[in-house]
Amino acid sequence: MPATSSKSKSGASGVAATGARAKRGAGRPTKATPDLIAAICDRYALGESMRSICADPKMPARSTLHSWAMDNEDFRAAFARARELNADSIEDAMADIERQVLAGLVEPSAANVVLSSQRWRARVLHPNRYGDKIGVDHSGKVGLSFSIDLSE
Numbered sequence: 001m002p003a004t005s006s007k008s009k010s011g012a013s014g015v016a017a018t019g020a021r022a023k024r025g026a027g028r029p030t031k032a033t034p035d036l037i038a039a040i041c042d043r044y045a046l047g048e049s050m051r052s053i054c055a056d057p058k059m060p061a062r063s064t065l066h067s068w069a070m071d072n073e074d075f076r077a078a079f080a081r082a083r084e085l086n087a088d089s090i091e092d093a094m095a096d097i098e099r100q101v102l103a104g105l106v107e108p109s110a111a112n113v114v115l116s117s118q119r120w121r122a123r124v125l126h127p128n129r130y131g132d133k134i135g136v137d138h139s140g141k142v143g144l145s146f147s148i149d150l151s152e
Contacts, residue, residue, distance in 0.1 A: 029060050032068050037075050040065070041082035047089035087126035090118050 029036055040060075043053050054062040068075040094115055100106040122130040 028057065028064070030064050032072050032075050034074070036060070037068075037078050041078045044079070045082040045085035045089065047086060047093065084126045084129070087122040087130055090122045090125070091130070094118050094122075 036059075040053060044050065050062060050065070053059050054065065060068075065075075065079075069079060097106060097111050097114055097118075101108050101111045119130075
């Protein structure tokens with residue numbers, strides 16, 4: 001009895017018997033439209049993770065977003081602003097956890113672990129606002145001396 005194959009008539013490579021490529025179905029978007037950029041950045045700014053956004057079949061893959069960040073100035077600028085707003089969303093979530101601890105709904109030790117992680121994340125996402133402040137104190141004199149040799 002001959003062995004049966006589960007391969008389609010087009011073969012394993014997706015090339016039909018005529019040599020033409022099989023038509024691809026609708027997949028994830030790869031073109032950075034203003035509406036798609038706004039949708040991604042809005043979701044991220046509201047605190048949704050990139051992993052969660054990219055898991056949505058209507059959104060581009062994470063590798064596509066990385067390419068856009070390298071090649072698309074509009075996306076890069078919009079996403080930078082979304083990162084700052086994401087840090088603000090984290091600050092809001094931290095205030096919620098604090099209220100839950102004060103109400104006795106969350107153990108302080110568990111809240112400490114979460115708050116520590118969120119504090120770090122906010123510092124990374126928006127270092128100007130949530131990062132460690134570095135004081136620079138400059139005292140002393142700066143001198144400059146030079147000579148010009150005009151003998152040639």
